Structure formats: C-alpha cells, structure tokens
Amino acid sequence: MRKTLAAVLFSSCLMPVSTAFAAELDFNGNFVNDNDVVRIDFNVTTDDFVTLFSSSWINGGFDPILTLWDSAGNLILEQDDGGITGTQQVNGIDFGYGEFDSFLNIFLEAGSYIATLTQFDNFSASFQLSDGFLRADPFFTSAFGCSNGQFCEGSLVDSNGDFVEPNRTSAWEFHLLNVDSAQLNNVPEPSAMVLLGIAGMAIAAGRRGRLQTQTAAI
Numbered sequence: 001m002r003k004t005l006a007a008v009l010f011s012s013c014l015m016p017v018s019t020a021f022a023a024e025l026d027f028n029g030n031f032v033n034d035n036d037v038v039r040i041d042f043n044v045t046t047d048d049f050v051t052l053f054s055s056s057w058i059n060g061g062f063d064p065i066l067t068l069w070d071s072a073g074n075l076i077l078e079q080d081d082g083g084i085t086g087t088q089q090v091n092g093i094d095f096g097y098g099e100f101d102s103f104l105n106i107f108l109e110a111g112s113y114i115a116t117l118t119q120f121d122n123f124s125a126s127f128q129l130s131d132g133f134l135r136a137d138p139f140f141t142s143a144f145g146c147s148n149g150q151f152c153e154g155s156l157v158d159s160n161g162d163f164v165e166p167n168r169t170s171a172w173e174f175h176l177l178n179v180d181s182a183q184l185n186n187v188p189e190p191s192a193m194v195l196l197g198i199a200g201m202a203i204a205a206g207r208r209g210r211l212q213t214q215t216a217a218i
Helices: 007-012 142-143 192-198
Strands: 017-030 038-044 050-052 064-070 075-079 084-090 095-096 103-108 111-119 170-186
Touching: 017 038, 050 064, 050 095, 064 103, 075 103, 084 170, 111 170
Parallel strands: none
Antiparallel strands: 017 170, 038 111, 038 170, 050 103, 050 170, 064 075, 064 111, 084 095
C-alpha cells in the first residue's frame, strides 16, 4: 500500500539513540514519495509528560501528520496540525515550529510507544498500525496542485488567512523530549484484505487545523 522509507533515506538521520535518563532526541531526513512513512519507536521509563514535535514545515518541508501508538500498534492519538507557533529548545538548540507542524505534549505511563510521521492527508487506515495508512499513490499530493507535482500543500491559507506556499520540500525533522531512548524503524505493510478494503475510499479534505483525537487502551 505504501512505500516505506529505504535505508538510504535515513542517511541524514541520527543513528538509534539509547540513554539511561530522560533525553532530548532529534531525527531528520527526506521522503522520496508522498506516501512514505517514518516510524520512531521510543521508551519512557517513568510516568511523565513527553513532548513530540516537528520543525520542518516552518522551514518549507511538507505538511506532517503525527500519530502515536502503543507498543502493540494500537492507536492512541492522531494529530494533523499542532495549531500553534513558537520555539522549543532541544539539546541547547532553538527549533521553531509553525501551526501546520505537529506539536504534542502528552502524559504517558512508563512503557514503549511508537510515533509515525506521514504527509497530509495520509491518515491512519484504522486503529491498528498494521493496517497501514490511507494513501497508496506515491504522488497523491499532486491533486492539491503545485508546480512540483509532489509534496504539495493541502491548504493554501493559514488560520490568519495568509497565503501558504504550495510547493513544499521532502524534508522532515522530528524531536522527542523527556524520553529514555528512541530509534528509527520500518513500518510493516498492511494485509491484502486491508488494501482491498480501503482501495476505493474517498478521503475527506478540509481537516486542516483540527486535532483528530482517538483513544485506545495502552
């Protein structure tokens, strides 16, 4: 259904990181296709708030969707836009984020979790990570319209009504704060039955600026 990121895509990413204490971790890279998926597995050793956010959209990167899963791949929460702007310091460096970047500050119990990063509007296909994501077309954002024909912005105005550049880059940048360890992993392909079930689905646009929240037991 999807093209998962090839190993070469991770050449610019940090290698898997493991620490013995709450840490601030950075990952970055580039998509090849619109429907690529980044998966980051991370661990939390104590019950606490964890911050996860992207800082690539504000710098011209594609519009990301952040989805949080438990260790079994059950959906916890899916967020299109963080809806806020600001600056967050990570490892002594200030990273800006825009309203179409993802930004999540959430209380998590100690345990293992999965974060995935996809491009708008490639939402999760179900409450299970193993079912994959909705977009099969590697150039699906071309329907949004931009001269690049790929990595096109789905919304041409922001919440203030200001123009948004439709031509975005393939770059992504993601940060985790107050976690114990994290590493990049491939996303499993969905089953054939799931592929057949969602092949004809029409995906509703116009979800810009909304926080889509879905809960599942951890």
